[in-house]
Amino acid sequence: MAETSFKRLNAVVTGGNKGIRFEICRQLASNGVLVVLTARDESRGLQALERLKNGDPSLADYIIFHQLDVADSCSISSLTNFVTTQFGKLDILVNNAGILVDIIDVDAIRAAAGVDKHQGLEVISGAYKLAEECLKANYYGPKQMMETFLPLLQQSDSPTIICCPCMHVLRHMSKAALNAYSRMIDAKKKKYPNLCINCVCPGYVKTDINANTGTSTAGEGAAGPVKLALLPDGGPSGRFFHQTEEGSF
Structure with missing residues (x-):
């Protein structure tokens, strides 16, 4: 996919400092998306940012860090103000859940x-x-x-x-x-018909949450979320995907 196709897109990835979320940040940035990697712990988030940049120096201009705790309203407001001030809009939100x-x-x-x-x-x-x-x-x-x-x-x-x-x-x-x-x-979302809002299961991925007992890599698990994040305006919405294929709720 040509980098210029997504050069002006901005994304926020919650909990992007490790595992599948870390890979989502990397793959989106590799597609020319400006990614805001977020994490509750600032030091861990900054460490993740450095790992991404050191692993591929070409991503340096496409990834930045901002602290975010989704359970803290002040933290949410801080990120909102940052995105509004810096970009004026948000094109992609990858909202992760898992405990x-x-x-x-x-x-x-x-x-x-x-x-x-x-x-x-x-x-x-x-x-x-x-x-x-x-x-x-x-x-x-x-x-x-x-x-x-x-x-x-x-x-x-x-x-x-x-x-x-x-x-x-x-x-x-x-x-x-x-x-x-x-x-x-x-x-x-009637007022915003071009929005694509989907859910995706990455599969059983090798991460810390399952003591690395999964059957696929974090990179493979990130493929589905990244594919949905890069859907064109008016693409499928309100769907559930398992990895990269549409499934059923």
Whole structure:
């Protein structure tokens, strides 16, 4: 793909300091997109920026860093102001979701996870059906999911620490919430018909989150998100992709 085709595009990649997200930054920059690599930890983000530049000096003019914590409204506002001031617009947003660690702070889940307390954890198996329901009714959405799920977590003896098997519950719900938000935005984008808003699963990729037990590389996992990020105006939207192929919610 010719670099000049995307020379004027600007992108923000959340959590771009490692794994698949790191590769997404690299591949977008390789296609001539000006990438804002973001990370919660400034030192880790700057280290990732240097690794990208050292690995391929030609990317130096296409990648910059800005701190971002998606659970911090002040951090979000800071990034918004930066993008507005520097570029005047944002062409691409790669919004990542994924939680799987040994210890989790409940407060950090507020922007990502949820479950219907009336259906209990059974909602996980119907997470994608939930996305459809969110589109059909305005009374319930990912924010409400998160708000009703948190009290369940906080009922434990140690509310700030959640260990397996809850790890997988939190990880799945963070992804379900993000998918639901994506589909809701797509359904309400009438004023912006050229927007493409899609969800993508990168597959089982070798990263730290699974102790590098995956079956594909981070570069291969990034191929799907990058392909969708570079869709032309008016391309497919409101879809779910598995790697680079369209799948089903």
